[in-house]
Amino acid sequence: DAKTTQPPSMDCAEGRAANLPCNHSTISGNEYVYWYRQIHSQGPQYIIHGLKNNETNEMASLIITEDRKSSTLILPHATLRDTAVYYCIALYNFNKFYFGSGTKLNVKP
Amino acid sequence: AAGVIQSPRHLIKEKRETATLKCYPIPRHDTVYWYQQGPGQDPQFLISFYEKMQSDKGSIPDRFSAQQFSDYHSELNMSSLELGDSALYFCASTDRGNEKLFFGSGTQLSVL
Numbered sequence: 299d300a301k302t303t304q305p306p307s308m309d310c311a312e313g314r315a316a317n318l319p320c321n322h323s324t325i326s327g328n329e330y331v332y333w334y335r336q337i338h339s340q341g342p343q344y345i346i347h348g349l350k351n352n353e354t355n356e357m358a359s360l361i362i363t364e365d366r367k368s369s370t371l372i373l374p375h376a377t378l379r380d381t382a383v384y385y386c387i388a389l390y391n392f393n394k395f396y397f398g399s400g401t402k403l404n405v406k407p
Numbered sequence: 408a409a410g411v412i413q414s415p416r417h418l419i420k421e422k423r424e425t426a427t428l429k430c431y432p433i434p435r436h437d438t439v440y441w442y443q444q445g446p447g448q449d450p451q452f453l454i455s456f457y458e459k460m461q462s463d464k465g466s467i468p469d470r471f472s473a474q475q476f477s478d479y480h481s482e483l484n485m486s487s488l489e490l491g492d493s494a495l496y497f498c499a500s501t502d503r504g505n506e507k508l509f510f511g512s513g514t515q516l517s518v519l
Contacts, residue, residue, distance in 0.1 A: 330506075341411070341497055341510030342450065385449075392501060393463040395440060395508055397450045 300325040300388035307402040310380075316373040318401050320386030323367040329390045331362060333371045335382040336400075342385065345371065376405045409433055411500050411511035419517045420488050428483040428514045432500030438462070439481040440499040440508065441473060450497060456481060457503075485516075493518045 303321040310316040322331065332347040346353055346360045348369075353360045359372040373380055385400035412431040420426050432439050438457045442450040443466075452465035456475035467473075470488075475481045485492060499510045 334508075336450075339495060339513070339515075341499075341512050342508075343510070344507045347506065383449075392438065392508070393455060393457070394452075395455075395499075396452050396465070397442075399449055 300329055302386045302388050302398050304384070304386055304399065304401045306399065307404065309404045309406060310373075310376045312378060312405055312407050313375055316371075316376040316380065316403055316405070318371040318373075318384050318386075318403065319368065320371070321368045322386070322388045325366050325388045326390065327366075329388045331360065331366075331369050332387040332389050333358070333360065334385045334387065334397075335380075336385070337379075337382040342397075345384075376403075378405050378407065381405045411498055411509050413496075413498050413511035413514050415514060416512065417515045417517075419519065421519055422488060422490060424488050424518075426485045426488060426516060428485070428496050428498075428516070430481045430483070430498030430500075430511060432479050432481070432498075433509055436500035436502045436505075436509075437479060438501050438503070439475055439479070441467075441481070441483050442497040442499070444495040444497065444513075445491075446494070448494075453483070488518045490518050492516060 333345040334342040336342045362369045383400040440455040441453040444450045453467040455463045459475045473483045495513045497513045499508045
């Protein structure tokens, strides 16, 4: 599975959009991009995933570049409860669901 | 909806003791994963099972063993505990038709 690179931390003002980038330049054609988050010491929580097309659900939007070498997770209106570590995972085989180093998002009032 | 259940939530052990952590996957999920998360660390994959067979192995110490039972629940057995084994242990489950992993709330193991 492709390695992903994320900034270690980001700040976002409450009510504003949080845009979390992820680089996966070695991603292969059949690898999905998954986003999970972990709110302090809780179990990781699924956010969204996609292959090629942009995706949106009730939690977030996922924008994948045309060459699929990077993606951005967008939380449209960040709240204090969105403060968490966000993990981007490039995945083909669920047997190898490995976490890398995520982005610590700090949402500030 | 039913979630992944882990027990116990908290466990305190002495060095060189043994511990058993239990994981009950979501009903009809046939795949279970175990992760270890040390303080300030990212979750590290330990081991996974599909249909009661080990499917992948990560950085699991030889002192640890795990299995998945006929009812699909899984147990992580840890022997000769060391101080460095103090961590949060997460279990996750899915089934082959699903595209998501679902995580439990974890077991906090403290080795004194």
